[in-house]
Amino acid sequence: MSELILIRHGQATPFEKDTDRLSELGEQQARAVGLALSAEEARPTHVFHGPLVRQRRTAQIAAEAAHFADPDAPPPWPDATEDSRLAEYDGDGLIHTLAPLLAAQDKAFASSVRHFRAHGETPDRNRAFQLMLEELAGAWQAGAVTHPDIEGWAAFRARVHASLTDLLRLPSGSTVLAFTSGGVIGLMVALSLDAPDASALKLNWRVRNGSLTRFTFSNSGSGGRISLDSFNEVAHLPPDLRSWR
Numbered sequence: 001m002s003e004l005i006l007i008r009h010g011q012a013t014p015f016e017k018d019t020d021r022l023s024e025l026g027e028q029q030a031r032a033v034g035l036a037l038s039a040e041e042a043r044p045t046h047v048f049h050g051p052l053v054r055q056r057r058t059a060q061i062a063a064e065a066a067h068f069a070d071p072d073a074p075p076p077w078p079d080a081t082e083d084s085r086l087a088e089y090d091g092d093g094l095i096h097t098l099a100p101l102l103a104a105q106d107k108a109f110a111s112s113v114r115h116f117r118a119h120g121e122t123p124d125r126n127r128a129f130q131l132m133l134e135e136l137a138g139a140w141q142a143g144a145v146t147h148p149d150i151e152g153w154a155a156f157r158a159r160v161h162a163s164l165t166d167l168l169r170l171p172s173g174s175t176v177l178a179f180t181s182g183g184v185i186g187l188m189v190a191l192s193l194d195a196p197d198a199s200a201l202k203l204n205w206r207v208r209n210g211s212l213t214r215f216t217f218s219n220s221g222s223g224g225r226i227s228l229d230s231f232n233e234v235a236h237l238p239p240d241l242r243s244w245r
Helices: 023-041 053-069 091-106 105-117 125-142 153-167 184-192 199-202
Strands: 001-009 046-049 176-179 213-218 227-233
Touching: 001 053, 001 184, 023 053, 046 125, 053 176, 091 105, 091 125, 105 125, 125 153, 125 199, 153 199, 153 213, 184 199, 184 213, 184 227
Parallel strands: 001 176, 046 176
Antiparallel strands: 001 213, 213 227
């Protein structure tokens, strides 16, 4: 049997001009991931990360923390491999390109956009943004709003499914770490459970920064079998290091 651990990147900077970098909190979360995996004596045989800066930096910081925790031991983690299929869906594209298109055709969504803008500098910003994003992502998933420059749900689902299939083909006895994002994790969990696509987004909204989601899998030669062992673990993060966004 083999183990696959999906790690969501640390907190990024969604409301800043550069949304693809770790915040100070995100770096602390990444270190906590590495220390936690070292404490349980995890010895990964494979490490993957997506192409986004926040995904790659989380993997780097976690690996450094794991090695620092036991500097006399051999390097505990192999060099990480980038897998572009582990990239998150295009959240910036949804917000900047698809949201105006949907607002022009859907009065209810246009109201949600106005509500978010009215609360953009208040303590309710995250809640207003989340409500708007859930409506927008649902329309994107259903194909109700599209643009040729924005990856559609079907394409996103296909590449994540392909990545998961290849992970399940790794040799028996593998311990695999994959640093990715909430949308990818939600979809992989849904795929492992044969759940409807709508479940993937519902799971996505619950995935915390720096959380661990674990699977057991076996390689059958045709893609393998996979079982979900845990979802969205955050016990390794003290309360002041926990965040959704």
